[in-house]
Amino acid sequence: MTKRVRTRFAPSPTGYMHIGNLRTALYAYLFAKSQHGDFILRIEDTDQARYVADAVDFIKNTLAAANIVPDEGPGFGGDYAPYVQSERKAIYKEYAEKLVELGHAYYCFCDPDENHSTGEFGGYDRTCRDLPQEVIDEHLKNGDPYVIRQKMPLSGETTYFDVLHGNITIKNEELEDQVLLKRDGMPTYNFANVIDDHLMGITHIIRGAEFITSTPKHVLLYQGYGWELPVFIHLAPVMGKNEDGSVSKLSKRHGATSFNDLVEMGYLPQAITNYVALLGWNPKTTNQEIFTMDELIEHFSLDGLSKSPAVFDYDKLGWINGEYFKAMADDEFATLARPYAGDLPDNLAQTWPKLAALLKTRLTRLGEVRDNIAFLIDQPEFDADLYVNKRNKVTPEKAKELLPDLIALLEAQSDWTNDALYAALQEAIDARGLKKGLVMWVLRIAVAGQKVTPGGATELLEILGREKSLLRLKKSLDKLENM
RNA sequence: GGUUCCUUGGUCAAAUCGGUUAAGAUAUCACCCUUUCACGGUGAUGAUGCGGGUUCGAAUCCCGCAGGAAUCUCCA
Numbered sequence: 175m176t177k178r179v180r181t182r183f184a185p186s187p188t189g190y191m192h193i194g195n196l197r198t199a200l201y202a203y204l205f206a207k208s209q210h211g212d213f214i215l216r217i218e219d220t221d222q223a224r225y226v227a228d229a230v231d232f233i234k235n236t237l238a239a240a241n242i243v244p245d246e247g248p249g250f251g252g253d254y255a256p257y258v259q260s261e262r263k264a265i266y267k268e269y270a271e272k273l274v275e276l277g278h279a280y281y282c283f284c285d286p287d288e289n290h291s292t293g294e295f296g297g298y299d300r301t302c303r304d305l306p307q308e309v310i311d312e313h314l315k316n317g318d319p320y321v322i323r324q325k326m327p328l329s330g331e332t333t334y335f336d337v338l339h340g341n342i343t344i345k346n347e348e349l350e351d352q353v354l355l356k357r358d359g360m361p362t363y364n365f366a367n368v369i370d371d372h373l374m375g376i377t378h379i380i381r382g383a384e385f386i387t388s389t390p391k392h393v394l395l396y397q398g399y400g401w402e403l404p405v406f407i408h409l410a411p412v413m414g415k416n417e418d419g420s421v422s423k424l425s426k427r428h429g430a431t432s433f434n435d436l437v438e439m440g441y442l443p444q445a446i447t448n449y450v451a452l453l454g455w456n457p458k459t460t461n462q463e464i465f466t467m468d469e470l471i472e473h474f475s476l477d478g479l480s481k482s483p484a485v486f487d488y489d490k491l492g493w494i495n496g497e498y499f500k501a502m503a504d505d506e507f508a509t510l511a512r513p514y515a516g517d518l519p520d521n522l523a524q525t526w527p528k529l530a531a532l533l534k535t536r537l538t539r540l541g542e543v544r545d546n547i548a549f550l551i552d553q554p555e556f557d558a559d560l561y562v563n564k565r566n567k568v569t570p571e572k573a574k575e576l577l578p579d580l581i582a583l584l585e586a587q588s589d590w591t592n593d594a595l596y597a598a599l600q601e602a603i604d605a606r607g608l609k610k611g612l613v614m615w616v617l618r619i620a621v622a623g624q625k626v627t628p629g630g631a632t633e634l635l636e637i638l639g640r641e642k643s644l645l646r647l648k649k650s651l652d653k654l655e656n657m
Numbered sequence: 658g659g660u661u662c663c664u665u666g667g668u669c670a671a672a673u674c675g676g677u678u679a680a681g682a683u684a685u686c687a688c689c690c691u692u693u694c695a696c697g698g699u700g701a702u703g704a705u706g707c708g709g710g711u712u713c714g715a716a717u718c719c720c721g722c723a724g725g726a727a728u729c730u731c732c733a
Binding site: 184185186188218220221223224282286321323339342343344345348350352353354355356357358360362363364367382383384385386387388408410411413415419420421422423449452453454456458461463480481482483484485486487489490492493494500532533534535536537563566596599610611613614615617618619622624625626627628629630631632633 | 659660661662663664667668669670671680681682683684691692693694695696725726727728729730731732733
């Protein structure tokens with residue numbers, strides 16, 4: 175019988191969810207769920223200097239928005255509570271002392287400012303290893319502050335297996351006697367992580383590649399206690415592209431780097447999750463790219479993970495987001511996009527559902543809504559050259575000639591819906607033996623004042639409404655006549 | 658600087674055990690459709706970092722090099 179798979183996501187509460195972190199959480203979740211296992215949320219708040227209020231709620235809200243649902247964690251229940259490390263302080267102390275007894279750790283009473291590193295790039299002295307027992311007892315009796323350090327082997331090497339990278343070996347002499355228990359009684363990441371992963375029964379550790387080189391230290395801890403090793407999976411980082419074309423780990427200078435930044439820009443949470451899933455993982459057995467969470471779970475497997483870094487690409491995210499827009503019902507999209515339109519004049523507020531339907535296939539994110547409709551709120555000043563169109567043989571002169579007739583025709587039109595307008599114009603076009611493209615182009619430019627528009631001439635007329643449309647057309651004609 | 662990891666089109670990426678015309682997507686461009694644009698359709702451009710080796714045959718295995726990244730906190 176194989177052991178039930180248990181993975182975890184262990185963020186520190188900084189009030190910020192980096193895309194790379196979200197992806198790590200997603201993969202851990204997908205793997206657990208694909209194996210019918212458990213996904214645990216654990217808060218690693220052992221750095222008291224970095225404490226941020228409400229950050230735990232922020233993490234929970236973000237996971238909820240991304241549709242990642244922990245089975246256990248703070249507020250989620252579970253048999254291994256507490257899931258917040260600051261509430262587990264006593265546990266770490268107990269295990270640190272146990273490790274001292276086992277001979278794999280020792281007390282150090284040095285001043286924190288004069289640590290044991292020597293030189294810019296490491297170098298290390300281990301003098302505190304040799305403190306006589308009576309000196310240690312004396313310090314402890316006096317209540318002097320101390321840290322507990324891990325006693326690394328001085329020779330040999332430590333090897334562990336990583337699912338993505340195979341065996342990774344590091345010489346033990348490279349390993350410093352890292353601090354396990356800090357002066358304030360809190361554990362360090364490297365210690366608390368191991369203790370909790372073991373106590374919480376984590377079977378697969380899925381985390382960022384930045385931990386590859388510290389994992390041998392963890393392995394030595396597991397071995398020190400005689401504990402079974404979990405399976406390690408170190409994910410390649412998410413990169414951002416710099417202006418000079420080089421890449422580096424995704425950071426602020428690349429624009430948005432957090433899940434919430436992207437949501438604010440108008441990317442849908444499910445589209446972000448979908449895109450991020452594909453950024454370093456590939457489903458192998460299908461070329462499908464648009465996935466629901468259930469489909470991701472169904473297709474997920476570790477051998478689809480990529481071991482090389484992936485560059486975050488707004489173009490692809492925008493395409494995926496656009497696919498989600500197109501898959502939506504018109505009214506659903508209209509409701510969703512409405513807040514991004516801002517204040518609207520009455521005529522547009524009334525026809526918003528129709529306007530939204532036109533925008534639906536044209537946007538990569540909701541943040542583009544306002545720019546796309548600005549010409550409907552205030553008619554732009556435009557040059558007569560805009561009337562020029564080769565395919566339909568349109569010129570400003572031609573427009574000046576046609577507009578009076580078209581305006582008269584529209585003034586006689588009472589049914590101001592797209593279909594009725596189209597039919598009326600079609601009839602006039604046929605009667606006069608004109609080209610449809612010519613008439614529609616002239617009308618569209620005259621009413622929009624912009625070369626590229628969402629929707630065609632009659633659609634824009636309907637959305638603007640009878641009154642506003644006629645006003646605009648007359649104004650545009652005036653301009654042509656006064657040139 | 659030491660250590661560790663990584664390297665297939667601009668980007669994401671596929672390619673059982675070494676045999677493919679080196680998939681697919683996006684982006685870009687062109688054409689078709691069309692009431693402009695978009696959507697949709699068709700097509701085009703574009704890649705195995707470099708140098709050796711093993712082999713009938715290398716993206717794939719080996720060696721060297723180069724480039725990139727991460728790490729070297731009483732941060733996580």
